[in-house]
Amino acid sequence: EAGVTQFPSHSVIEKGQTVTLRCDPISGHDNLYWYRRVMGKEIKFLLHFVKESKQDESGMPNNRFLAERTGGTYSTLKVQPAELEDSGVYFCASSQDIGQGYEQYFGPGTRLTVT
Amino acid sequence: GQNIDQPTEMTATEGAIVQINCTYQTSGFNGLFWYQQHAGEAPTFLSYNVLDGLEEKGRFSSFLSRSKGYSYLLLKELQMKDSASYLCAAPSYNTDKLIFGTGTRLQVFP
Numbered sequence: 729e730a731g732v733t734q735f736p737s738h739s740v741i742e743k744g745q746t747v748t749l750r751c752d753p754i755s756g757h758d759n760l761y762w763y764r765r766v767m768g769k770e771i772k773f774l775l776h777f778v779k780e781s782k783q784d785e786s787g788m789p790n791n792r793f794l795a796e797r798t799g800g801t802y803s804t805l806k807v808q809p810a811e812l813e814d815s816g817v818y819f820c821a822s823s824q825d826i827g828q829g830y831e832q833y834f835g836p837g838t839r840l841t842v843t
Numbered sequence: 844g845q846n847i848d849q850p851t852e853m854t855a856t857e858g859a860i861v862q863i864n865c866t867y868q869t870s871g872f873n874g875l876f877w878y879q880q881h882a883g884e885a886p887t888f889l890s891y892n893v894l895d896g897l898e899e900k901g902r903f904s905s906f907l908s909r910s911k912g913y914s915y916l917l918l919k920e921l922q923m924k925d926s927a928s929y930l931c932a933a934p935s936y937n938t939d940k941l942i943f944g945t946g947t948r949l950q951v952f953p
Contacts, residue, residue, distance in 0.1 A: 759939065761939075763941075770847075770944060770945045771932075771941075773940035830939075832941060833885075834887070
């Protein structure tokens with residue numbers, strides 16, 4: 729079974745530009761999560777989709793971030809316009825179900841550098 | 844509030860045993876996860892504890908004490924490939940988002 733995949737693996741953009749990150753969850757996983765790790769800090773939750781619906785977007789830092797999951801399959805996370813503090817590693821995870829003990833499977837992350 | 848604390852770095856020798864501690868404060872409790880992350884790779888699941896006690900899985904074991912808000916990951920017969928970051932994480936109560944500690948970077952030396 730293929731794992732969670734993310735594209736691109738690295739992205740370097742200038743401040744003010746737009747970047748779109750993509751996540752393909754494990755096939756059949758209705759739950760998709762975005763997390764972010766900025767330098768020296770812990771991994772922090774951004775949002776959670778159940779199929780195509782946003783279940784929880786309490787971690788989204790501001791309205792420069794837009795996540796979509798049309799059709800309930802892959803998801804995109806767009807940052808527009810990017811700022812220096814957006815640099816970090818963006819992880820996607822998926823899970824088969826929710827509730828006690830359900831493991832979230834993580835992708836390798838996209839390393840975003842804003843210069 | 845919710846907070847998870849773990850040491851930033853640890854070192855150990857090949858063949859030895861190492862214990863990585865994690866303390867947590869959460870508004871409710873819905874279990875605790877340990878993940879392993881090699882540099883540049885995805886965090887991978889190691890263990891999940893929801894009841895007190897020790898769960899053993901080969902060379903890795905995880906312990907939980909809910910009354911103390913404390914967990915540890917025990918790695919035995921350390922191998923060089925065990926050099927990685929070990930992440931302690933708990934689901935936020937009544938949601939599915941994971942709250943992570945900063946991770947403990949373990950270096951295993953020959």
